[in-house]
Amino acid sequence: MTTTTHDHHDDHAHHGPAKGLARWLFSTNHKDIGTLYLWFSFAMFFLGGVFAMVIRAELFQPGLQLVEPAFFNQMTTMHGLVMVFGAVMPAFVGLANWMIPLMIGAPDMALPRMNNLSFWILPFAFAMLASTLFMEGGAPNFGWTFYAPLSTTYAPPSVTFFIFAVHIMGASSIMGAINVIATIINMRAPGMTWMKLPLFVWTWLITAFLLIAVMPVLAGVVTMMLMDIHFGTAFFDAAGGGSPVLFQHVFWFFGHPEVYIMILPAFGVVSAIIPAFSRKKLFGYSSMVYATASIAFLSFIVWAHHMFTVGIPFAGELFFMIATMLIAVPTGVKVFNWVTTMFRGSLTFETPMLFSIAFVVLFTIGGFSGLMLAVAPADFQYHDTYFVVAHFHYVLVPGAVFSIMAAAYYWLPKWSGRMYNETLGKTHFWLSFVGVNVTFFPQHFIGLAGMPRRIPDYAVQFADFNMVSSIGAFLFGASQLLFLFIVIHTIVAGKKAKAKPWDGAEGLEWTVPSPAPFHTFDTPPKVD
Amino acid sequence: MPSKLLKGGVALFAVLLSAVTQADWTLNMPQGVTDISDQVYSLHMLTFWVCVGIGVVVFGVMFYSIIKHRRSKGAVADNFHESTAVELAWTLIPAAIIVYIGIQAFPVLKNMYDFEDSELTVEIVGYQWKWRYTYLSDDPTQQVSYFSNLATPAEQIRNRTDKGENYLLEVDEPLVLPVGSKVRFVLTAADVIHSWWVPQLGVKKDAIPGIVNESWTIINEPGIYRGQCTELCGKDHGFMPVVVQALPQAEFDEWMAGKKEEAAKLAELTQKDWTYDELMEVGESVYQKNCASCHQANGEGLPPTFPALKDSPIATGDVMAHIDIVVNGSAQNPAMAAFGPQLSEVDLAAVITYERNAWGNDTGDMVTPVDILNYNAGQ
Incomplete structure (x- = not known):
């Protein structure tokens, strides 16, 4: 001990990651855990994508061709669950892990061991969920919204595994959220005051509070299901004094904030990228913060707009219609701010900027259909049709997913120390952009014309647009293989990146070298 | 090889063509055959054009910037980044538009919730995977009740024969309703949640086990109107259509009398x-x-x-x-x-x-x- 003190000290100062698998299994380093989250979500994106391809292949033509209706329902259910809980949410947690400490000048997340735990329970949750596909009776087949009693009394036996998987995902999300909040509140560098925080940090802080508020509600609703299925309660069974409508109230009290959980961090990403490539400060920073907070607040009082047709009373319809339409106001403020940031800027169109511009345009289109859906009398016609499918895919795919891709291109030089190939990146963008619109735009039309969602076969008048939509989906799906190639190519063979590869970028993350060293900000930077 | 490819191409083209000849390219919601469906259509178009208007302005400014303010054209960034007046304007104007849409929607919604003064009440019960229609009557022995099942043969669904014109939207016995009189629906379900929807009537309401929901319609024109179950209800959710046949009152009465006769005959058959x-x-x-x-x-x-x-x-x-x-x-x-x-x-x-x-x-x-x-x- 005495003779090696000096060596130990030296080791400590430059101590890097452990070797081999141990580095990833036992890591408490925010960058490594961020990387794990991002690769995990990438894998889930492909798994959920395979399910989507099965759906679109079956819907390519009317008639039953490839799969049976029972299996089709498993595909729609698993696609939704894997994309929401496996792809989009972990991707944002990965971005938070990597970027929040770098953006606020902190050496790591506040609770590193919990960080490790919150990631490593996720693969088990999804392994359990995916294993239901091989169980007798098949995987969950009741839709990602799992309405009772289809998901209780009439569910396949695998529903119990689904419930436990959701519990684990929820626990992971809650731990991740606690970590984000603790980090942002306690670990900001001196001088990093609240109104200097990058918007990505702000949007994540608010998202984390949403997560803590509603993930327990999700846990509650699946526990009530568990009790109904195995322990003789009747929360959702009218014959025992319960109500199937109660399920929907509890589910959507979680479910509506959940959709903002998937979009607020996207707002943060885009608010970083658009100013960088406009070479101009973000317009209306403080109004962006207030708008985010307003959206988060409103998200708690609009849940029953998912239930306009379940027979809620007239006053309820009116309240939820107005409250829902109000969300358009702060959301509009955000869109106007982004556009005004671009106005009289000095624009260039690298891949992250292309994805961000597409985000603004296509997310806004999703917002427009959202406003239309909010109008209660009209919702009686739209509800549970492909119009709704088109709406939420517009906000989730060219919304949340495009923002994640933009973030990946924008920060990949910082993560890997290497630049992606710009031509390939732009090719990926244009293929995705065309693919996403060809897939989802026609779904507005077939929805308005009367095609319900979640059906494996459809009337012949919907045939043309379904075929177009399927072709778009295959294109979009195939383009993501290019994305995977680009990421690997960058890491393996990309050109060396500078500490600050984007001349218009701002923020502490660009003050550290690329790739970001294993430990950053051991001494906090000074922010003025 | 090329001839094989060519054959494949021709086959694919034929498939595409046959799909095209059967289908149409409907873009919009039907205006329907009831006052409600017509009002809903107007609301839908109002909101749509409001969105188009906002979109033109917002995307217009954006694409103007994309074209004019690019660095490759020598654009130098300005440094304005705040304006309370502008922020206030684009908070208040959208809020006003929303209030306007809300005011337009209010009477339609109120009308949809007016279940009073109906001349006929039909009970609709959702089953996995069919509907039961019962014409409620004070005298239970006079009550007409029957199931409505998908009539499309499995051969069409399994692609063994050509698909008919009303593929998946045809039933063995439609719900028959009189034109011009107010029909009230009471809806419930026997197993899981279903949802009864006819786009042309502008009526969609969930049928929920243990709960009774209400809806109503007055059909203005005789005809056959087709819809589907719109709440995921299990394996054959895609195979439980709704078909409504609207008849002039006299024909409806005749049909009703025939149904009652049928019921009497059925009772004899039992013996x-x-x-x-x-x-x-x-x-x-x-x-x-x-x-x-x-x-x-x-x-x-x-x-x-x-x-x-x-x-x-x-x-x-x-x-x-x-x-x-x-x-x-x-x-x-x-x-x-x-x-x-x-x-x-x-x-x-x-x-x-x-x-x-x-x-x-x-x-x-x-x-x-x-x-x-x-x-x-x-x-």
Whole structure:
């Protein structure tokens, strides 16, 4: 001990990651855990994508061709669950892990061991969920919204595994959220005051509070299901004094904030990228913060707009219609701010900027259909049709997913120390952009014309647009293989990146070298 | 190789073409045949054009910037980044637009919730995977009630024959309604949640087990209007269409009288002496309509939820136990519904006879409508 003190000290100062698998299994380093989250979500994106391809292949033509209706329902259910809980949410947690400490000048997340735990329970949750596909009776087949009693009394036996998987995902999300909040509140560098925080940090802080508020509600609703299925309660069974409508109230009290959980961090990403490539400060920073907070607040009082047709009373319809339409106001403020940031800027169109511009345009289109859906009398016609499918895919795919891709291109030089190939990146963008619109735009039309969602076969008048939509989906799906190639190519063979590869970028993350060293900000930077 | 490719291409083109000739490119919501559906259409178009207007302005500014303010054209960034006046304007103007849309929507919504003064009430019950329509009457013996099942043959669904014009949107018996009078619907479900939707009427309401919902319509024009179940309700959710046939009042009354006569005839049939062959014949058609979607046409089922009937202990064992599970359903497996309230004694007897003798079960047992009556009396 005495003779090696000096060596130990030296080791400590430059101590890097452990070797081999141990580095990833036992890591408490925010960058490594961020990387794990991002690769995990990438894998889930492909798994959920395979399910989507099965759906679109079956819907390519009317008639039953490839799969049976029972299996089709498993595909729609698993696609939704894997994309929401496996792809989009972990991707944002990965971005938070990597970027929040770098953006606020902190050496790591506040609770590193919990960080490790919150990631490593996720693969088990999804392994359990995916294993239901091989169980007798098949995987969950009741839709990602799992309405009772289809998901209780009439569910396949695998529903119990689904419930436990959701519990684990929820626990992971809650731990991740606690970590984000603790980090942002306690670990900001001196001088990093609240109104200097990058918007990505702000949007994540608010998202984390949403997560803590509603993930327990999700846990509650699946526990009530568990009790109904195995322990003789009747929360959702009218014959025992319960109500199937109660399920929907509890589910959507979680479910509506959940959709903002998937979009607020996207707002943060885009608010970083658009100013960088406009070479101009973000317009209306403080109004962006207030708008985010307003959206988060409103998200708690609009849940029953998912239930306009379940027979809620007239006053309820009116309240939820107005409250829902109000969300358009702060959301509009955000869109106007982004556009005004671009106005009289000095624009260039690298891949992250292309994805961000597409985000603004296509997310806004999703917002427009959202406003239309909010109008209660009209919702009686739209509800549970492909119009709704088109709406939420517009906000989730060219919304949340495009923002994640933009973030990946924008920060990949910082993560890997290497630049992606710009031509390939732009090719990926244009293929995705065309693919996403060809897939989802026609779904507005077939929805308005009367095609319900979640059906494996459809009337012949919907045939043309379904075929177009399927072709778009295959294109979009195939383009993501290019994305995977680009990421690997960058890491393996990309050109060396500078500490600050984007001349218009701002923020502490660009003050550290690329790739970001294993430990950053051991001494906090000074922010003025 | 090229000729093979060419053949493949021609085949693909033919497939695309045949799909095109059958389909149309409908873009918008139907205006429908009721005042409500027309008002909803107007609201929909109002919101749509508001969105288009906002989109033109916002995207216009954006694309102006994209074209004019690019660095490659020598654009130098300005440094403005705040304006309270502008922020206030684009908060208040959208808020005003929303209030305007809300005001427009209010009377329509209020109208949709006015269930008073109906001249006819129809009870709609959703089952996995069919609808039951009952014309409620103060005199229960005069009540007309029947099921409405998908009429599209499996051959079309399985692509063995060409698809008909109303593929998946056709039923054996439509809901018949009079034109011009206010019809109130009361909706519920027997198993899981369903949703009854006819776009042309502008009516969609969830049918929820244990809960009774209300809706109403006044149809302005005679015709046939098609819709579907719109709440995921299990395996055959895509195969339970809604068809409404709207008739002028006189024709409707005539139809109603015919239905009542039919019901009287059915009661007589129960007492008739049935032969084994007659029962088997009726039983097969009842089975195809009510049982085959789960237990399959070949009796092999889709285990574990939908067990096989071929060689099954129930279909080849005690007759009473077989009658019991068909009439009362299964306590262990809720997927097996109680068919007692759904089928007539004749249909029940025939289908049980069929199940006991089809697919090589060959028990030789014959169950008659009178057996079912006796069973019910003994319960």
